[in-house]
Structure formats: C-alpha cells, structure tokens
Amino acid sequence: MDYPYIKKNRAYIVKPVGGKESRGGVSKVQSRAKNEAAAKAAKMHSFCNWAGNQRANPAQIFHPKTVNDLIEIVHKAKAENMKIRCMATGHTWSSSSVVNDDGFLVVVKNMDRIFKPVNVKGDVWHVEIETGVTVKNLDDYLRKHNPPLAMACNVGAECIRYGGILSMGSHGAATHTRSLTDLVDTVKIIDASGTMNTFSKEGDPVEFSAAALNLGLFGIIHTYTLRVEPMFKLQMRDTFPPLHYYFGSPQIGGPRLKAMVLGNDQTQFFYWPFHTFDRTIKHERVWVKEWHRTDLPVTKSHRRVRFQRLIETIKTATNNTFVKAMAKFPQLTPMISPHLCARVTKNADQVLHAPNAIHFWGGMEHIPSMALEMAIKADENFENVVKSWSYVIEQVHEHAQRKEFPLNLMLEMRFLKASQMIMSNMYDEDPDAIFATMELVSAVNTKGFEEFSAKMAQYWMETYRSQPHWAKMWEHVPGIVPYLQQQTGDRYNKFEEIRKKYDPQGMFMNGTFANLLGY
Known part of the structure; x- marks a missing residue:
C-alpha cells in the first residue's frame, strides 16, 4: 500500500x-x-x-x-x-x-466531520469540527443549515484545513473579530498519555488561550468548537488610489489610513511591484479592498459567484506560467508584473453573502509561493504603519536599480485588533490595540527572497518590535529566536509551563519550537 x-x-x-x-x-x-x-x-x-x-x-x-x-x-x-x-x-x-x-x-485530512450546530443564545451559534475540515466544506455546510450560518471572518483560501489555521493563529481581514483562533470556544486535544482533554473559555482562561493556539505542542487536536452566526452580507468595494495618497506622508497618510480601517469591517491592501510600465514609484497605485456589513440585496447569486471563481481559478493557474518565468528570469519581472496586475485589478462595488465576499480570489493555491508575515502594533495615528510599508517599497526599487527583483508578487496588509491568545503574534493586554499584518510574497524559487524578507523582518523587529506569523516563513531571520524570547519571554514561559502538564516528555515537540521555548 x-x-x-x-x-x-x-x-x-x-x-x-x-x-x-x-x-x-x-x-x-x-x-x-x-x-x-x-x-x-x-x-x-x-x-x-x-x-x-x-x-x-x-x-x-x-x-x-x-x-x-x-x-x-x-x-x-x-x-x-x-x-x-x-x-x-x-x-x-x-x-x-x-x-x-x-x-x-x-x-488529519480524513478527520473531516462537522457536527450539528447548536444555538447557544440569540444569534450566537456553536459548531464543532474535526481538524481535517476545509474552509470550503464548512462554508458549504453552514450555508445549507437552517437557518444559514457563516463564520464572522476567515482566511482567503478555501482549500486549507482548520487544524492548521486555528492551531497556528491564522487570520482574515476582519479588524474587530481578531484572529480566527479568537472565535474558538472549545478545543479537544489528546495528550501524550492518550487522554482526551477539553479546554473551554468557561474554564481556566489562560490555559484555554494556550490550548487553542497551541502550535501542535499539546497533543493531537481532535476538534475545535467555533462561534458562528446567522448568514450576513458584505458590501465589497475595490479601489486603486495613488500610492502616495496613503503612503506619501506619514503625518497625512497615517490618519487617513486609521479612519478608513476603523470605519470598515474589513480592510486589505495589495501592492504589486513594478505594475506601471514606467517602473517608477511616482505613478504606482495600491489595490484597496473594503468590506462593510449591509442589508442591501446581493448583486450576484451564489451560483454566479462559484462560476466566476472557477474562471478565476483557470486564469490563476494560467498566470502561474508567467510567475514561474519571473522566478527563473528575474530581469523579466518589470515586464511581466504589469500584465499580471492588469488581469486581476479593476474597480468594483458589489454585495455578496459573507463567504463569497471573503473568499474573493479563486485559485490562489495554483501559484506556489514563499511568504513572510510580521505583525506591527499600530501607533496612535498609524504613522508607523505608513513608514513600515513605505520602507519595503523603497527597498524594492533600490534593489531593482541593481537588477535584483526579490519581491515579485505582492506586498499585502490587513488590520486586526489584538488577539487574546498568549502565543499569538498579535497578543496585547489592550484589547483595542490594532495590528497591521504585513506580508511579503514571491514566487517559489525567487532568487534573493529569503535574504530580502529577512532584511525586512529585521527592520520591522528593530524599529517596531514586530513578531512573525508562525505559519509563514520566519526561521531564516537571523537572531529571531533570542529576539522573541526577549520580547515575549514571560508569555512563552507561561505557555511552556502549561504545555508540560500535557506533554512532559516532549512527544509533540520539534526543532521549530524547542529552541524558542527553551525545551
């Protein structure tokens, strides 16, 4: 076999x-x-x-x-x-x-059962899922429920499974909903003795926080119970303002950025390197996606949306040929990038059911990529967000002058309130603190990406005390382990103290986290 x-x-x-x-x-x-x-x-x-x-x-x-x-x-x-x-x-x-x-x-992909949702009270529902359930499978199941239900937020890709999403602290773009792990109510984990343990918010809140985002270190996760709600609609708006409107002056762009983020349910920024044919910063733009909850009627049926996603998936798979070319022949990046950008960017204003609006881009899994993401706590007027974003773009163009193109897909940013999970890179004692998550994405095998992303990460760490998304690339960043231990040692020590109760011999420990936790 x-x-x-x-x-x-x-x-x-x-x-x-x-x-x-x-x-x-x-x-x-x-x-x-x-x-x-x-x-x-x-x-x-x-x-x-x-x-x-x-x-x-x-x-x-x-x-x-x-x-x-x-x-x-x-x-x-x-x-x-x-x-x-x-x-x-x-x-x-x-x-x-x-x-x-x-x-x-x-x-765990065969562990894909979804249990019948339970109405806790009012509009609050709970649904228990095994860790092999995909994003799409849960969306489809909740949509068919009576009444139809939905996740308050989600990741963009539909093909990935909740075991990885939740245990690693992944997130969407919903500012006020925080990370997806913050939607967890209960988690069941089989520890190193083979005993099933149930951790819930109603029990020990610190132990629950550690267990919900446990990085796979407490044992084999069997199920998560998530908070869901009645299906809702989102008005999704796509615009392409000049780059300098938000990222020209920190003193002007920062407050503009803050006002927009706080006024939206969800906000996401995309920047394509060299998407203008003159290859200068002067005429560059950013793709801004904004989502608002609404009672307006939907502008596209679910069937029409699924057909559109199918077409997008085919186009994305086709685009991978050009993406591979950029990785293999870096000098072609400024010529290919404008065409890729033009294929996916256009002004739009539409009303969709929440899952259709959140999973707005079909076929992302068909472009294998490398990615590093760091979370930066926004200051009072978001000026540090503008500076940290602008620094990357300046470095992209500085490298281009040397005929180097380490960032060839996108710079992406979302905004979320602080997570209550102690191992989250967005943890903060102030629940209203807002983090900007900045992600660098390049095609697989892009020359210089590891060095470039490490350089950006070190700049963010030294200047803004940023922390990495555990599921993305981060281990290649020089000095990151002692840096994280210094920045968050008390939280890590508390997590390790709890972890040892369920896995004293380190059955579930691996090299990724052993040094980090001082195991």
Whole structure:
C-alpha cells in the first residue's frame, strides 16, 4: 500500500523507502510530479509541503479516520519512544510539521466531520469540527443549515484545513473579530498519555488561550468548537488610489489610513511591484479592498459567484506560467508584473453573502509561493504603519536599480485588533490595540527572497518590535529566536509551563519550537 502523491501544487506524501505503512492510508497513486526535480524530491523525501521549502522523512505516516485511531497512534508513539507532528493541508511555510526518523507524521485530512450546530443564545451559534475540515466544506455546510450560518471572518483560501489555521493563529481581514483562533470556544486535544482533554473559555482562561493556539505542542487536536452566526452580507468595494495618497506622508497618510480601517469591517491592501510600465514609484497605485456589513440585496447569486471563481481559478493557474518565468528570469519581472496586475485589478462595488465576499480570489493555491508575515502594533495615528510599508517599497526599487527583483508578487496588509491568545503574534493586554499584518510574497524559487524578507523582518523587529506569523516563513531571520524570547519571554514561559502538564516528555515537540521555548 503506497502513500499517495497529492496533486501538483499541494503537499505530497509518499511511502518512504523501507518505511512502514499505516492503517487508513490510500492505496492508489493519484498523480505524479511532472518534472525531474519533483520526482527526485519524491524519492528522497516522504513529506514535502505545498511550497516545496520543507521536506522530511518521518518514520511512519498515518491517515487516521477516527478518534480511536488518534489515541492508538499516541500509544504507539509512547511505546516506541517516537515524536508526533501533525499535518492538515501542508500549506504552512515554517517547519512546524517536520519530523524525521525519530517520529510519526499524522495527516488529519480524513478527520473531516462537522457536527450539528447548536444555538447557544440569540444569534450566537456553536459548531464543532474535526481538524481535517476545509474552509470550503464548512462554508458549504453552514450555508445549507437552517437557518444559514457563516463564520464572522476567515482566511482567503478555501482549500486549507482548520487544524492548521486555528492551531497556528491564522487570520482574515476582519479588524474587530481578531484572529480566527479568537472565535474558538472549545478545543479537544489528546495528550501524550492518550487522554482526551477539553479546554473551554468557561474554564481556566489562560490555559484555554494556550490550548487553542497551541502550535501542535499539546497533543493531537481532535476538534475545535467555533462561534458562528446567522448568514450576513458584505458590501465589497475595490479601489486603486495613488500610492502616495496613503503612503506619501506619514503625518497625512497615517490618519487617513486609521479612519478608513476603523470605519470598515474589513480592510486589505495589495501592492504589486513594478505594475506601471514606467517602473517608477511616482505613478504606482495600491489595490484597496473594503468590506462593510449591509442589508442591501446581493448583486450576484451564489451560483454566479462559484462560476466566476472557477474562471478565476483557470486564469490563476494560467498566470502561474508567467510567475514561474519571473522566478527563473528575474530581469523579466518589470515586464511581466504589469500584465499580471492588469488581469486581476479593476474597480468594483458589489454585495455578496459573507463567504463569497471573503473568499474573493479563486485559485490562489495554483501559484506556489514563499511568504513572510510580521505583525506591527499600530501607533496612535498609524504613522508607523505608513513608514513600515513605505520602507519595503523603497527597498524594492533600490534593489531593482541593481537588477535584483526579490519581491515579485505582492506586498499585502490587513488590520486586526489584538488577539487574546498568549502565543499569538498579535497578543496585547489592550484589547483595542490594532495590528497591521504585513506580508511579503514571491514566487517559489525567487532568487534573493529569503535574504530580502529577512532584511525586512529585521527592520520591522528593530524599529517596531514586530513578531512573525508562525505559519509563514520566519526561521531564516537571523537572531529571531533570542529576539522573541526577549520580547515575549514571560508569555512563552507561561505557555511552556502549561504545555508540560500535557506533554512532559516532549512527544509533540520539534526543532521549530524547542529552541524558542527553551525545551
């Protein structure tokens, strides 16, 4: 029985040479890598993430289907003195899922049950889900419920699974809803002894906070219970103001930015490098997306939206040819970028049901990319946000003068209120504090991206005390571990104190977090 390849542009899992087979595996190879490099990697490694920057050789890979399977895996690991790490979709850029011949990899994609939603009171509903549930599957399930329900916020991609989203502290663009993990009411985790533990907000709030965003370090997460609400509509507006309107002067642009963010339910900025044909900052623009809750009638039916997303997915997959060309031939970046930008940017004002508005871009998974994201706490007038964003753009053009193009897809930004999860990069004791999350995105294999992103991260860290998104790239940033320990040592120490109660021997620990937590 072989572990299957997962189709191109997704994480793949293959049977290791001489490796053991697990109960619940899939027998038929679904697809194979089409180029020699991917084929060679498949022979050498039994795990590779979606972006291709993380590879490993676990001693054994499991595809559990039931909670009893999970418990048996823990008992087996304990008996054989093995580590355990879990994988949902493999969309994480950091090495959080990496475990080699000293451990087991547990792939939770078959753990995809959604339990019947419960009306707690008024418009507050709870829905319990297993960690293998995808964003799209939950959206579709809630839409068909009577009454129709929806998540208050969500990530943009529909293909990824909640086990990774919630345990790593991922977020959408909804400012007042905070991170997705802040929507968790209860989490059930099987610890290193094989015992099921239930953590809820009604219990110990600090322990719950650590368990909800636990980075996979408390055990195998079985289910999350999320707060959802009756289906609502969002008015989504797309505009393309000149870059200098918000990012010219910090004293002028900062207050403008703050007023817009506080006036919206959700706000997101995109910047494409070299999207103007004259290749200068002077005429550059930013794509601004704004969302407002509304009672206006929808302007597009769900069926029409799904058809549009299908077309977008096809276009995105086609665009990947040009994206690959930028990575392989960096000097072509200023010529290709304007065409890519023109394909996806246009003014629009429409009213959609919440999931259709939130997942506004189809086929993102078809462009494998590298990404680093840092959260910066906004100052009183958002002037530091303007400065930190502008610095990246200045550096992009400075590198271009040297014929270097390390950032070739986008600079992206969202705004969220502080998270209450102690391991969140947006944690703050002031619940009204607002963080700007800045993300650098380039095509896979883009020359110089790691160096450029590390340089930007160090600037943000030194100047604005920023912290990284755990699911994105961050381990390559020089000095980041001692920096984080210094900035957030008390929180990390508290987290480690709680973690040891459920995994005293470090069964679920891996190199990603061992140094960070002083394990």
